[in-house]
Structure formats: structure tokens, C-alpha cells
Amino acid sequence: MLSARRLARAARRFGPDRRAVAAVEFALILPVMLVFYLGTAELTQFLNANAKVAATADTVGNLVTRMKTIDGTSMGNVFAISSAVMNPFAIGSLSLKVTAVRVDARGRGTVHWSRVRGAATADTAGAPFTVPADLAAVTDSYFVASTATYAYRPVIGYGGIVGPVTLEKTAIYRPRKSSEVTPQ
Numbered sequence: 001m002l003s004a005r006r007l008a009r010a011a012r013r014f015g016p017d018r019r020a021v022a023a024v025e026f027a028l029i030l031p032v033m034l035v036f037y038l039g040t041a042e043l044t045q046f047l048n049a050n051a052k053v054a055a056t057a058d059t060v061g062n063l064v065t066r067m068k069t070i071d072g073t074s075m076g077n078v079f080a081i082s083s084a085v086m087n088p089f090a091i092g093s094l095s096l097k098v099t100a101v102r103v104d105a106r107g108r109g110t111v112h113w114s115r116v117r118g119a120a121t122a123d124t125a126g127a128p129f130t131v132p133a134d135l136a137a138v139t140d141s142y143f144v145a146s147t148a149t150y151a152y153r154p155v156i157g158y159g160g161i162v163g164p165v166t167l168e169k170t171a172i173y174r175p176r177k178s179s180e181v182t183p184q
Contacts, residue, residue, distance in 0.1 A: 061146030
């Protein structure tokens, strides 16, 4: 057992010794630096995926509203383009829904037709559709709502603490070459 005197002597020798202080400080700060680094990398991936989902909704809506009529092949081609827009993210958990909506004289929306890709559920033709306030003012009109939904899975995952995060974006466009896009 150490006597109080020997313990005091050891403490006096240890106190002014500055060797390896940098190594101890580095060992203390390393976990914090790693959390910041990995968190920043994960945040960057998340923001990139969010931007890709928005770009996919925009692209699909934009392409559909450039057509006067659309058939199954054309819609399939539009949906296929989403894989290029979402690159480098896998599109296995990507769902797309395109809904054509008519706005009546009172500003109420009704689903004209709807097409989906992936796990999305198509809107029923004739069903009411909530029209954004700025579009409800333009009565007797027609628009296409394109919705992209993506289940983003964190790269790191933090040991299963963080599960998939659902990203969803909707883009609304008016037809460009006719008053409405007619399905075939």
C-alpha cells in the first residue's frame, strides 16, 4: 500500500510532466471528430437524395405535360427515366404517381386519371382531389400532379437506431401542347 508521502511525491513528479499531452488530447477528441465527420457525410447523402427525389418528381411531371396523349408505353418510358435522374441511388424503394386533375368552375378538383410505378397507389378516377390554393383560383382548368416517394436508408445507420426516412415531393404542371393530357 502506498503511503501518503509516496503518493504525494508521485503526484508532484507527474504534475509538471507534459510528455504525451497531445496524444491524450487527441484520444479524447477523436470520437467527437469521427461523429462530426460521419454525420456530415450522412447529412450530405440525405440532402442529395432529397434533391434527387424532387428532381424526379419535376422531370416526370414535366415530361407528361409535354404530351397531348399518353399511352402505357410512353408512361413506361417516362417512369424509366426516373432511374437516370435518381442515379447513384437505387430505385428499388422509389414510387411514382402521376395524377391528372380537372378543376371545375368552383375550384374543386376531380381525378381524371392516375398512373403509378412501384408501391404507390393510384388515385381513383372521379375521386375528389385537394387542389392547392393558388391553382383553385384558376377554374375550369387541368393540371398534372407528379409525386415521387423514396425510402432513404442511411448509409451508416448508426447501428439500427435510424431506420428508413420517407422522402416525398410533388410537382404540379399544366399541360403545354393542349388543354389536357388524354390517356390511351
